[in-house]
Amino acid sequence: MQPSDVDGYFSSLLSLKKEYERDITIYIGFESEYIPELMYKQDQFLSGYPVDYMILGQHYNESEYNSHYNGHGTNSFEQFTRYIDLIIEGMESGRYKYVAHPDILYYAGGEAVRVEQYTRLCKYFKEHGFPIEINLIGVKNGHHYPSDRLLRIANEVGNTAIIGIDAHTPDLIGDTGSIELCKNVAANYDIKLIDYLPGLEPQI
Template structure:
């Protein structure tokens, strides 16, 4: 694995390790590209405080740290500074104002909620609601239509427990959309190694039907997740089993020529 675009930092309140440790583990693993995509802050109404993402007041520290690391390790690895964020239309304008002026290299879409986090349930909770599955897929596609996001993190995060034919109907629509826009499907290392419901073979079979390529995203919340070859090989074998082509770099986010 020579590139990973799904890396968190301790600022999100559920990851551990110093920024520099993530970089050094990636270099030790032979990576050429490391993209940081910590959970993006929102400007919430009514004084709500999220416990699963960085705070707005941490933005300066985040970018100062990553810019320093870009310079320090410029000969060893290409580092990008980005975010993982949901697409929540009513909050987008305030988020864009919050991020204005910061050197954001890219964003990935991680649809952990289909509405305001204050009221909406986590999309990873089990449900047999066809309406909620439809809302999830519709929201992800709408988010990608904005052109704001480079790819979809853990696209099968929505934990649908209803009929297989309903699951396939909606996730096939998502996979076909991604295929039409040349966006790879993520095999999420965190979900695979922790035996979560994502990334599942059920979903990858649908991706195979749609003709998708895949990209491995470490979803690293600790530095060691970037350098464990056994974990990466487990993800690679999932792709190879279904003959899904693996891409290394996201379009426009390859190795910077030095």
């Protein structure tokens, strides 16, 4: 979404909230990166908008204009650990309810490092009550996320999970077949699914 699109995004959702207030609860969410040196500007930009909750989508470790896209993967230990560090630091900032596709960065290095870092992440999520996202686009299109390794560790740690539709494909919100695929993924790894984020339960 370009900055010029943000006004229209919020105005359309506010209109829908009013139109359907007797039928459903609509929350306005916003997914963003956590790039430490840019957070002041981001906070300033969003301060005038009625954001109900934020999701962290860590697609880059630095500003996207001079950074490797995390979805392409890496065999760099430094890039991978920096990615996990930024997710935890971002969640510690209190801005976000959970992390979209927390394993979008595919680490092609050693398995021991992958296990160590995913375990660190899952334990942090468990301690703070953040669910693991089962990303519907990832499941439907056979992406490298959600990854088998992360889900196995999430099972061992005892994490909960939530299904994320992903803003790239809003038409999938009503795609019950794809949602069932995600439910099956959670069941296969014996991970409890939650329907609502804490504090965002329906008000109807």
